[in-house]
Amino acid sequence: MKIAILMTCFNRKDKTIACLNSIFKQLFTDSVFIDVFIVDDDSHDGTVLEIKKKYPNVRIIEGNGNLYWNGGMNRAWTEAAKFNYDFFLWVNDDVILLKHAIQNLINTYKQKASENNKVIVVGSTCDFNTLEVTYGGYCDNKYSKLVDLSDIPTECSTMNGNIVLIPMDVFKMIGYLDSKYKHSSGDMDYGLRAKNNNISLWVAPKFQGYCKKNGLANWSNPKIPLLQRYKHLNSPKGQPFCEVIYFSKTHKKNWVIEVSKLLFIVLFPNLYLKIKQKKY
16 A cells, blocks of 8 residues: 655744654554655755755655645645555644554545545644644534544545545546645645545544644734735735635635625724634
8 A cells, every 4th residue: 555645844844854753653554655745845944954864765846935835735746646656645744643643544544435435534633732623624614613523434524634645546536736726725625626526525533643723813813913914814825815716616605705704804803803702
């Protein structure tokens, strides 16, 4: 069983190396062979040198500093697709995989692929200190509620891209991440495209790794001046209007409402945070 692990990184050497450490400490009951393809998007903190020193077999693809997550993952995927793998595994470089994580994903795949023709398997992550679920699969069509941890696989509507196992037959149907997305939304779009093609998405039992949830986005931070919030919103790592409109039209949502929601958050971040706290 051959798996290509796809990663992208930029200027967080310690996290990237910690993630690689967890990958190469994986324990398997099946016969599994892994290769790691990682795009370094022009880091200048010594990430590449450290990877070469500790893991010389990792295949490093150098980016131009303008790939971000979506572009970097596609670049890694393009290289891996030149070879004959059974699975592609997305792993964010700030994730620490538990020792049996990949085997657990494989086990879930085996179980659900016998019931359904084509499946994608998602791994949940949690905060190391609180054990709160941070990333994984979504159980609602608003993409606001993550699937709770369970002892059995749970079907989801779409997913974060932190830990995702994609079989070759799914890749042949869906292809790469949509290049219209720069940084975010590409992972959720991929899950929705899969569902539209009758591919089921399953969250593996329990959690498969640790990953701290990102803090408050700059565009929704009331401590940041309005003009800067607006610029952050429409930056590649924010929620650019062109991408929001494209996502909305692709997945049959009202783009005017979606853009209006974002503008409301930018204009009234304190009110937004109060509403969010009451809701959750």
